[in-house]
Amino acid sequence: MNVDEFAKVFGERFPDAEVRISENKQPHPRRRVWVTVGRDRFHEAMAFIKELDPTAQFSIIIARDAGETLEAKYHLELFWEDGESVSLIIGTSAPKENPTLPTVTDVFPSALAYEREVQEFLGIRYEGIPDPRRLFLPDDWPEGVYPLRLDDTGIKPEMVKNAGHPYSLKKEGER
């Protein structure tokens, strides 16, 4: 199945999903499928992808703070056994007032580490995640502070330390 076929099949199954094909030029020409699905149908979409290609390679979740919403993009590599693979970036978003997304660990077990990471760094809550512990942040990290958030729940200015340049240190009368 190539890029166009996949976009067609997916678009027919999820008519309300936004499907876009991007093409990057030289030096590495590659076509990618970008899909945006609402979070209520997201789990269904992931299950459908797994059904289309049971060997689908789940790569990574990249999440970001998009102002009003929290966006998560899931990168997958499909049909890699038939030569040129389909690179799929499937995304969903959750409003900040209710930042919950369905977990996909039952479909792609390797998503667990990325979901834990997104959970601690952006404060997205995954419903039904089997292991909700923190992954990277230290145990004494304050609750309700999400390092990658751009709003008030992000890192506070007093948490940022800079060892300083000796020129500016001298100005303040030290050393």
Add this chain to the structure above:
Amino acid sequence: MRVPPTLSTVLGNLFKKPATNPFPKSDPVPVPEGFRGKLVYDVEKCVGCRLCITVCPAGVIEYVPEVRKVTFWLGRCTFCAQCVDVCPVNALSMSDEFLLATADKYDDNLRWFHGEEIEEFKRKLEEKKKARESFKKEARKAVESEG
């Protein structure tokens, strides 16, 4: 007892010269061409455009607004030479010097254009300004007396 498979190599190596460089007794291994060693700063050439501050990934450089120059603390330098590449007047260059160990992180060897040098530069600028002003005054006086 089984003969270890490396035995012949070990025995052969026993009769070879050691392939080491006994550093403090000998010179260090020579650096290749284009080696990125200690950063060298030429204050006279600097025009204070602050491009090096924008490209420096490590916060080595601070701007000195009074004299429109920059000051360096190489304690943080990562030797990426991006400031050398971006400098429009070639006031920066990489030297071959790499033996930079010190007991003090603010050692003079790791600083460029700091402390006394800045003060001296400020004094020089002041003198130049005064000289220019007095020259102007004299010129004006000369014009007035002629006219």
